[in-house]
Amino acid sequence: MAETDFERQTLEHLDALFNLAVYLTRNPSQAQDLVQETYLRAFRFAHRFEPGTNLRAWLFQILRNTFFTFYRLREREPALAEDGVPDWDTPVFHAAPEETGASMEAHTDLERALSRLPPELRMVLLLAEVEGMSLEEVARVMECPVGTVKSRIFRGKERLRELLKDYRQ
Amino acid sequence: MTDPEFDLSEQLPRYRAPAGLGAAILRAAAPPPAPRWWWPAALSAAATAMVMALLWISVLPRVLPADPLQRAIRAIVSEHTRSLIWGQAHPKVIPASLPWLTQETGIGLQRVFVGDSELRFVAGEPIYLEGRRGVAFHYTDPDEHMVSHMVLPAPGLAVPERSRVQIARYRPALSRSDGFAILVWKHGDLASFLVSDMVSEVDLESFKGYFLRVREATEPYIE
Numbered sequence: 001m002a003e004t005d006f007e008r009q010t011l012e013h014l015d016a017l018f019n020l021a022v023y024l025t026r027n028p029s030q031a032q033d034l035v036q037e038t039y040l041r042a043f044r045f046a047h048r049f050e051p052g053t054n055l056r057a058w059l060f061q062i063l064r065n066t067f068f069t070f071y072r073l074r075e076r077e078p079a080l081a082e083d084g085v086p087d088w089d090t091p092v093f094h095a096a097p098e099e100t101g102a103s104m105e106a107h108t109d110l111e112r113a114l115s116r117l118p119p120e121l122r123m124v125l126l127l128a129e130v131e132g133m134s135l136e137e138v139a140r141v142m143e144c145p146v147g148t149v150k151s152r153i154f155r156g157k158e159r160l161r162e163l164l165k166d167y168r169q
Numbered sequence: 170m171t172d173p174e175f176d177l178s179e180q181l182p183r184y185r186a187p188a189g190l191g192a193a194i195l196r197a198a199a200p201p202p203a204p205r206w207w208w209p210a211a212l213s214a215a216a217t218a219m220v221m222a223l224l225w226i227s228v229l230p231r232v233l234p235a236d237p238l239q240r241a242i243r244a245i246v247s248e249h250t251r252s253l254i255w256g257q258a259h260p261k262v263i264p265a266s267l268p269w270l271t272q273e274t275g276i277g278l279q280r281v282f283v284g285d286s287e288l289r290f291v292a293g294e295p296i297y298l299e300g301r302r303g304v305a306f307h308y309t310d311p312d313e314h315m316v317s318h319m320v321l322p323a324p325g326l327a328v329p330e331r332s333r334v335q336i337a338r339y340r341p342a343l344s345r346s347d348g349f350a351i352l353v354w355k356h357g358d359l360a361s362f363l364v365s366d367m368v369s370e371v372d373l374e375s376f377k378g379y380f381l382r383v384r385e386a387t388e389p390y391i392e
Contacts, residue, residue: 007198011191018186032190039194110180129177 006046010039013056016131017063023126024067026115037070038063057133060141064123113163121156128153237326238342238353244298245362246349249317252292252307266293274302275392276320276359282386284308288316288379296321304389308379314372316365316379320389323360328353336377339384352380359389 017038021031041062042049049058114122120142127138128149139146234240271277273295284290291307296319303321310316332342334352341354341363350373352363363383367376 007195011194014186014191014194015183018190019184022184023181028184028187031184032187035186035190036194036197040198043198110177111182114177114181125177130181130183132178 006049007043009055010042010059013059016056017059020060020063020123020126020131021067023114024119024123034063034067034070038066041066054137054140056131057137057140060127060131060133061143064141067119109164109167110160113160113167116163117156117159121152121159124149124152125156125160237323238329238344239346241299241321241323241326241360242344242346242351242353242362245317245319245351245364246346248296248298248305248319249315249349249364252305252317253315270295270304271392274304276302276304276322277390277392278304279388279390280386281306281388282308282318282383285382287311288382291315306387310375310379314365314367316363316367316376318383318387319362319364320356321360321362322358322391323355324358326355326360328355328360334377336384337381339381341380341384350376352376354384356389358391361387361389 014035018031018035021034021038022028025031025034038059042059045062049055114125117125124138124142127133127141128135133141135146135149138149142149142152234243267278267281270293281293282288282290288308288310291309293304293306296303296305298319298321301321301323303319305317305319308316308318328342332344332353333340334343336352339354341352344351344353345368348368349364349366350368354361361384363376363380365372365376365379367373
């Protein structure tokens with residue numbers, strides 16, 4: 001299992017891809033599957049990657065396409081958690097960094113609100129705000145114009161604000 | 170671009186990939202090992218060897234008991250089992266079928282037990298056991314036990330003294346084989362076998378009663 005340069009370079013982005021996958025799938029196990037499938041596709045189509053361009057954006061683009069191809073169907077059938085509450089309404093994330101008190105509560109509300117957003121809005125917000133990607137890079141990943149990215153970011157924040165207001169009442 | 174109200178990078182926890190995920194990905198991406206060139210040949214050879222072994226087993230001599238009586242008993246039990254499994258292949262009404270049976274087997278029957286209220290006659294048929302032609306009569310009792318009486322030419326067959334049991338004035342040999350009870354007696358050069366699956370003590374007493382009926386009412390001879 002000799003690791004090629006290409007494989008080594010792509011694996012440097014493993015944590016970033018996994019983080020996005022967890023927020024997209026809201027299920028750590030599915031997130032692992034999604035990331036693995038993303039990497040297998042990336043290795044298979046490595047010849048299509050143009051050296052010198054943004055490898056991270058290319059990987060996020062594959063992850064996005066894989067998510068929408070294989071995982072989005074599950075979004076239409078919200079699974080029930082053990083307590084009978086739909087999965088999309090519970091913060092199901094695993095092994096979150098250790099926090100206590102108000103900050104953890106705020107994170108929980110934010111995570112829950114984020115999980116209520118449509119995946120396209122959620123993904124744009126995560127790429128731009130969490131991964132710190134430029135609008136152009138996000139547009140490339142999302143395969144849409146920069147203007148669309150801007151409007152999605154705006155709409156995403158509006159929705160988050162409304163949801164958080166509901167939670168905090 | 171960061172909105173002070175929504176600094177998601179600060180407010181959202183970041184999830185790290187589980188340890189081992191990278192290695193698992195590399196393992197999954199590794200090409201499968203190339204098939205070994207000698208596998209098809211080895212598989213073919215193994216299949217041929219298996220077929221040869223199966224053919225060889227079928228022609229191996231069977232382990233047969235040295236005792237002629239035990240061999241005959243084994244054949245009788247097999248025939249009885251066949252009758253149990255396949256049913257009564259040739260139901261014939263006695264005595265109308267006697268000439269046919271005699272013609273088929275070379276064994277004449279001056280008298281034959283045709284059944285009574287307790288032991289119902291089912292069928293009479295020619296048999297071929299141990300290289301000899303014989304005749305078989307099948308009966309059933311009220312408990313649905315099948316009782317078969319088979320007669321074979323067996324001039325050299327000795328009924329062992331140590332196995333004999335006293336039933337009224339007769340002294341047939343009693344044997345057990347594979348869950349069946351067998352009573353053996355002789356009429357000159359003919360050997361008679363009465364066989365059934367009646368092996369418990371209670372059943373065995375009834376079986377001896379059936380023997381008495383058959384023994385007293387059947388007189389075979391070699392034509």
